[in-house]
Amino acid sequence: MQGKGSIIVLGGDGFCGWPTSLRLSNDGYDVTIVDNLSRRKIDIELGSQSLTPIETIENRLKVWKEQTGKTIHYRNINIAEDYHELRELFATLKPQTIVHFAEQRAAPYSMKSPRNKRYTVDNNINGTHNVLCALVDAGVDAHLVHLGTMGVYGYGTAGMTIPEGYLNVRVDINGKDHEIEIPYPPHPGSIYHMTKTLDAILFYYYNKNDGVRITDLHQGVVWGTNTEETLMHPALINRFDYEGDYGTVLNRFLVEAAVGHPLTVYGTGGQTRAFIHIRDTVCCIELAITNPPKTGERVKIFNQTTETHRVRELAALVSQLTGAEVRYYINPRNESLENELVVRNDQFLALGLNPIKLSEGLLGEVIDIAGKYKDRANLEKIIADSRWRADIPLDREGAAAPVSNGKVPA
Amino acid sequence: MQGKGSIIVLGGDGFCGWPTSLRLSNDGYDVTIVDNLSRRKIDIELGSQSLTPIETIENRLKVWKEQTGKTIHYRNINIAEDYHELRELFATLKPQTIVHFAEQRAAPYSMKSPRNKRYTVDNNINGTHNVLCALVDAGVDAHLVHLGTMGVYGYGTAGMTIPEGYLNVRVDINGKDHEIEIPYPPHPGSIYHMTKTLDAILFYYYNKNDGVRITDLHQGVVWGTNTEETLMHPALINRFDYEGDYGTVLNRFLVEAAVGHPLTVYGTGGQTRAFIHIRDTVCCIELAITNPPKTGERVKIFNQTTETHRVRELAALVSQLTGAEVRYYINPRNESLENELVVRNDQFLALGLNPIKLSEGLLGEVIDIAGKYKDRANLEKIIADSRWRADIPLDREGAAAPVSNGKVPA
Numbered sequence: 001m002q003g004k005g006s007i008i009v010l011g012g013d014g015f016c017g018w019p020t021s022l023r024l025s026n027d028g029y030d031v032t033i034v035d036n037l038s039r040r041k042i043d044i045e046l047g048s049q050s051l052t053p054i055e056t057i058e059n060r061l062k063v064w065k066e067q068t069g070k071t072i073h074y075r076n077i078n079i080a081e082d083y084h085e086l087r088e089l090f091a092t093l094k095p096q097t098i099v100h101f102a103e104q105r106a107a108p109y110s111m112k113s114p115r116n117k118r119y120t121v122d123n124n125i126n127g128t129h130n131v132l133c134a135l136v137d138a139g140v141d142a143h144l145v146h147l148g149t150m151g152v153y154g155y156g157t158a159g160m161t162i163p164e165g166y167l168n169v170r171v172d173i174n175g176k177d178h179e180i181e182i183p184y185p186p187h188p189g190s191i192y193h194m195t196k197t198l199d200a201i202l203f204y205y206y207n208k209n210d211g212v213r214i215t216d217l218h219q220g221v222v223w224g225t226n227t228e229e230t231l232m233h234p235a236l237i238n239r240f241d242y243e244g245d246y247g248t249v250l251n252r253f254l255v256e257a258a259v260g261h262p263l264t265v266y267g268t269g270g271q272t273r274a275f276i277h278i279r280d281t282v283c284c285i286e287l288a289i290t291n292p293p294k295t296g297e298r299v300k301i302f303n304q305t306t307e308t309h310r311v312r313e314l315a316a317l318v319s320q321l322t323g324a325e326v327r328y329y330i331n332p333r334n335e336s337l338e339n340e341l342v343v344r345n346d347q348f349l350a351l352g353l354n355p356i357k358l359s360e361g362l363l364g365e366v367i368d369i370a371g372k373y374k375d376r377a378n379l380e381k382i383i384a385d386s387r388w389r390a391d392i393p394l395d396r397e398g399a400a401a402p403v404s405n406g407k408v409p410a
Numbered sequence: 411m412q413g414k415g416s417i418i419v420l421g422g423d424g425f426c427g428w429p430t431s432l433r434l435s436n437d438g439y440d441v442t443i444v445d446n447l448s449r450r451k452i453d454i455e456l457g458s459q460s461l462t463p464i465e466t467i468e469n470r471l472k473v474w475k476e477q478t479g480k481t482i483h484y485r486n487i488n489i490a491e492d493y494h495e496l497r498e499l500f501a502t503l504k505p506q507t508i509v510h511f512a513e514q515r516a517a518p519y520s521m522k523s524p525r526n527k528r529y530t531v532d533n534n535i536n537g538t539h540n541v542l543c544a545l546v547d548a549g550v551d552a553h554l555v556h557l558g559t560m561g562v563y564g565y566g567t568a569g570m571t572i573p574e575g576y577l578n579v580r581v582d583i584n585g586k587d588h589e590i591e592i593p594y595p596p597h598p599g600s601i602y603h604m605t606k607t608l609d610a611i612l613f614y615y616y617n618k619n620d621g622v623r624i625t626d627l628h629q630g631v632v633w634g635t636n637t638e639e640t641l642m643h644p645a646l647i648n649r650f651d652y653e654g655d656y657g658t659v660l661n662r663f664l665v666e667a668a669v670g671h672p673l674t675v676y677g678t679g680g681q682t683r684a685f686i687h688i689r690d691t692v693c694c695i696e697l698a699i700t701n702p703p704k705t706g707e708r709v710k711i712f713n714q715t716t717e718t719h720r721v722r723e724l725a726a727l728v729s730q731l732t733g734a735e736v737r738y739y740i741n742p743r744n745e746s747l748e749n750e751l752v753v754r755n756d757q758f759l760a761l762g763l764n765p766i767k768l769s770e771g772l773l774g775e776v777i778d779i780a781g782k783y784k785d786r787a788n789l790e791k792i793i794a795d796s797r798w799r800a801d802i803p804l805d806r807e808g809a810a811a812p813v814s815n816g817k818v819p820a
Contacts, residue, residue, distance in 0.1 A: 083528060114547045118493065121539045122532075125608070129531045137524045139800075160583045169579035169592075173570045182579075182595040186611060194615045198535070198608050201596060205604045209744050209798060334619050388619060390549075 003028040006093050007289070008142075010034045010079055010131065011101030012072075013057050015239050016147060016222065016281055020099060022229035022236065023282045024289075025070045032073040032093060033057070034086075034102065038123075039239075042109070048246075048381045050239035051255060051373045052225065063235040080127035087134040090142070097289050098135075100146045102127055103195065107151070108332070108386035109245040110192035116386075117191045124195035125202075132206040143292040144203075144214045145285065150274045150305055150343065152197045152218060154187025161342045165218065165301025189335055190388065203299045213293045217284065220274030220305030220343075223250040224362055225369055227279050238278070240369060243381035244399070250275065250314055250358075251366065252382070257322035258370035259377050266384065266400060267331030268408050269312025270338030274305035277356040287351045303345045306355035312408060321363065328409050329400040334388035413438040416503050417699070418552075420444045420489055420541065421511030422482075423467050425649050426557060426632065426691055430509060432639035432646065433692045434699075435480045442483040442503060443467070444496075444512065448533075449649075452519070458656075458791045460649035461665060461783045462635065473645040490537035497544040500552070507699050508545075510556045512537055513605065517561070518742070518796035519655040520602035526796075527601045534605035535612075542616040553702040554624045555695065556613065558606045560684045560715055560753065562628060564597025571752045575628065575711025599745055600798065613709045623703045627694065630684030630715030630753075633660040634772055635779055637689050648688070650779060653791035654809070659683065660724055660768075661776060662792070667732035668780035669787050676794065676810060677741030678818050679722025680748030684715035687766040697761045713755045716765035722818060731773065738819050739810040744798035 004027065012021040012033030025031045035057065043049050055063070061072050077085050079102050090098075103124040104110060110120040128146070135142060153162050167184045170177055183204065186197035199216075206212040230238045241247045242255035253263045276284075284304045293300045315326045331337075345353075356362060383399040395401035403409050414437065422431040422443030435441045445467065453459050465473070471482050487495045489512050500508075513534040514520060520530040538556070545552060563572050577594045580587055593614065596607035609626075616622040640648045651657045652665035663673045686694075694714045703710045725736045741747075755763075766772060793809040805811035813819050 083524070087524075114493070114497075114543050117543050118536070118539065122536055125535050126528070126532055129528065133524050133527050136800075160581070167581065169581050171570070171577065171579050182592075185592040185595070186614075188611070188615055190619075191615070194611060197611050201598070201604060201607055201611070204596075205598055205601070209600075390546075 005096040006030045006032070007097045007099065008032045008034055008089070008093065008095045009099045009101065011103070013037060014039050014101055015241065016278070017101040018060070019227040019230050019238050019278060019282050020101070020285050021072060022064065023227065023286060025064065025072050026068060026229055027286065032075065032089070034075050034077050034079065034089070036076055036078040038104070046243065046245060046381065048243045048378060049376065051242050051376055052237045052240040052369065053373070053376065054237060054239050055235045059235055063233050067232050067236070079130055080123045083130045083134060086130055087138050090134050090140045091138040094140055095142045097143045097145060097292070098131065099285060099289070100128065100131060100144060104192065106246045107190035107192040108384055110190055111388050112245070112386040120191050120195055125198050128199045128202055132202055132212060135212055136206065136210045141213070143289070144212060145288050146199065146203065146214065146216045148196045148199065148216045148218045149193060150218050150220045150303065151189055151193035152186055152200065153184055154189060159340055159342070161344055162303065164303050164344055164347055165216065189333070207299045211296060213295065213297065215288045215293060215300040215302065217288060217302050217304040219281065220276045221248045221250065222276055222278050222281055223248065224278040224366060225251070226365070227282055242377060244384035245386060249273065249311055253315060253318040254363070254366045255370045255374070255377060256382060257318055257324035258367065258374045259379060261379060261382055262325045262327035262405070263315045263318060264383055265312055265315050265326055265328050266333065268337050269315055269328065270310060271335065272308050272310045272339050272341040274308050274341060274343050275358070276305045277362060280306055280353065280356050283353060284348055287348060287353060291351060302347050303343050304348065305343055305345055307357060308341045308343060309358070322367065326406055327402055328404045329383065329402050330393060332384050332387035332392055332400050334392070415506040416440045416442070417507045417509065418442045418444055418499070418503060418505045419509045419511065421513070423447060424449050424511055425651065426688070427511040428470070429637040429640050429648050429688060429692050430511070430695050431482060432474065433637065433696060435474070435482050436478060436639055437696065442485065442499070444485050444487050444489065444499070446486055446488040448514070456653065456655060456791065458653045458788060459786065461652050461786055462647045462650040462779065463783070463786065464647060464649050465645045469645055473643050477642050477646070489540055490533045493540050493544060496540055497548050500544050500550045501548040504550055505552045507553045507555060507702070508541065509695060509699070510538065510541060510554060514602065516656045517600035517602040518794055520600055521798050522655070522796040530601050530605055535608050538609045538612055542612055542622060545622055546616065546620045551623070553699070554622060555698050556609065556624065556626050558609065558626045558628045559603060560628050560630045560713065561599055561603035562596055562607045562610065563594060564599060569750055569752070571754055572713065574713050574754055574757055575626065599743070617709045621706060623705065623707065625698045625703065625710040625712065627698060627712050627714040629691065630686045631658045631660065632686055632688050632691055633658065634688040634776055635661070636775070637692055652787060654794035655796060659721055660685065663725060663728040664773070664776045665780045665784070665787060666792060667728055667734035668777065668784045669789060671789060671792055672735045672737035672815070673725045673728060674793055675722055675725050675736055675738050676743065678747050679725055679738065680720060681745065682718050682720045682749050682751040684718050684751060684753050685768070686715045687772060690716055690763065690766050693763060694758055697758060697763060701761060712757050713753050714758065715753055715755055717767055718751045718753060719768070732777065736816055737812055738814045739793065739812050740803060742794050742797035742802055742810050744802070
């Protein structure tokens with residue numbers, strides 16, 4: 001075992017999991033990745049692929065060893081199914097921390113069909129529950145760090161500044177006014193987001209009944225692709241999603257600009273979202289690991305996000321940088337046209353996070369990546385073809401229908 | 411199809427489902443029972459059985475037809491697994507109402523082992539989600555009536571009168587005081603209760619996104635066994651559970667008295683619980699069915715309970731009626747020693763529910779049943795052998811350890 005103790009990264013082959021695993025290994029933790037490669041298999045199912053050419057997990061780890069001399073262990077375990085292997089791994093490694101990224105993480109994918117809805121619920125809930133159950137079963141006092149989403153708050157916040165997980169309210173008890181702190185009422189916007197609000201109750205219960213120490217990170221939309229470690233060698237490059245289901249908005253715009261596709265804005269683009277750069281994600285995960293809850297402390301919740309932007313303003317920015325045309329499409333999501341979003345992230349700032357902002361030129365790095373690999377992009381996969389309700393119209397090809405070029409739809 | 415339309419009763423072979431199915435059939439609904447007989451199989455697993463001799467589902471339905479001329483249809487479908495059969499049934503029958511009892515419903519059973527925890531989460535969440543997903547998938551606008559539990563509120567209510575599902579709170583938004591209504595913050599006391607709080611979020615989401623019309627019934631501890639319909643013929647008798655996992659407190663005390671076993675009070679007996687008689691359960695379900703939410707209405711939540719009692723006072727009452735000795739055991743549950751519980755049930759009262767109270771002599775009926783079938787009781791199964799945490803001590807036989815006779819432990 002190396003200097004800083006043993007850490008298991010569940011979902012360590014994925015977009016956030018891979019750069020996190022490299023950072024933790026680089027910083028002296030003894031890292032074991034657990035991943036059933038489901039994200040790579042979903043690429044096959046969708047007839048899509050990462051814009052960046054990613055190596056097999058075996059090659060990734062071989063090159064990492066060559067570059068740094070450090071070993072990252074790998075186990076192919078389906079945490080939603082292979083409970084006894086998972087428990088055995090916990091009992092054997094006795095990790096100090098378990099980082100949990102191992103969930104189906106795309107809202108549009110979760111809405112694609114009944115099969116996708118059912119897979120997302122079954123996979124995410126049984127996976128998270130197996131982790132908690134196995135920790136208690138194996139008697140391992142590991143700190144569980146879970147990647148959640150800002151989406152659990154919903155966007156119907158009536159202009160309220162979103163607190164970090166807990167809300168102070170006043171309630172009348174037998175005529176007396178009491179101030180109490182409650183978990184922020186969940187308001188999920190998709191089946192995927194719903195599974196994260198279910199996770200929160202699993203954490204609440206296992207923390208209360210069994211004293212499991214848990215940190216839940218409510219993350220914004222991630223942009224960017226590379227970190228210090230993934231840049232060490234081409235074989236270490238991170239995956240980059242641009243298509244309708246897994247491509248998050250800013251990265252998707254930048255690829256669209258590179259391949260000469262109109263920027264795909266759904267609805268009026270009036271949605272305000274919270275954002276974070278992949279490098280800050282990795283930094284926040286490590287800050288969470290080095291600041292665990294004490295024994296007996298309730299679930300610790302951080303908002304893992306650094307700034308908020310309105311989608312149509314992002315489109316305007318990318319259009320300005322690249323000359324790309326902006327096109328508005330029918331919104332396949334069931335959400336409010338326009339929303340404000342004000343988010344507290346005091347805790348990470350207090351722990352020393354120095355946020356990477358959109359303006360700081362990292363957009364250029366993403367534009368370079370998008371340009372370099374644009375020939376790998378499948379243009380037919382760019383427009384969303386998932387929808388939130390059967391009564392939301394699609395165009396003839398079964399994708400979101402364009403409604404206007406340039407100007408915001410009324 | 412008969413007069414009042416088609417109703418599917420999921421879990422219609424169980425303790426609440428069976429008398430409900432008979433009542434609905436008797437009242438002219440065209441009833442289809444869906445049940446995978448999991449409760450009967452758990453009896454085999456536990457080496458236990460209903461105190462009352464229950465017939466096979468086929469004989470039950472044959473005798474019901476002979477007695478009343480009414481047909482109840484039966485399908486053996488595992489709703490947590492057989493999604494396509496379930497969807498097909500919804501699409502074919504187009505029921506006006508679906509009553510959902512089909513979940514693992516014992517808190518002690520859910521805490522027995524990792525296998526039991528995992529089964530309860532997997533079965534209850536996938537089952538409920540499949541029902542919601544299939545309703546939307548099949549495009550059937552049925553009213554879903556779900557049997558929940560008072561346990562979702564938890565018992566840490568600081569003397570607050572428990573509202574019916576929604577709580578009015580005041581919250582500060584940018585310096586201004588706003589009154590908002592939120593779903594009552596979940597505070598589950600076991601893995602089983604946790605699954606019901608997860609169900610509540612599934613209902614919240616499918617109601618919001620897809621407009622599914624849902625009523626969630628937060629039921630108290632059920633006592634009694636027979637209803638007007640189950641008394642029509644011995645082959646129609648309802649099941650009666652008395653053992654450590656499925657036996658609810660009042661029924662268990664009455665069987666213990668009948669077989670000469672000390673009344674098993676766990677902890678100080680200071681727990682205050684909400685109660686309802688099985689006949690009122692059936693009455694409430696029918697009231698919920700005849701008063702569905704309107705299209706676009708949020709999830710309707712009723713507290714389905716008629717009175718509250720402290721466990722040691724129930725023990726004293728049964729001891730007084732029967733001469734049974736009271737014995738206190740180490741509490742296998744992780745809960746507060748003593749709690750108050752004040753519950754609103756205005757909605758059912760307003761709809762005409764005329765509660766059957768403990769004092770009204772129906773205790774005598776249960777004592778008769780317990781006496782009549784006491785030879786079927788397995789005395790070794792009476793004391794709880796599930797525990798909420800591994801550090802809660804058990805006696806040598808692996809069951810809750812007795813701590814005192816008669817007097818309340820300090």
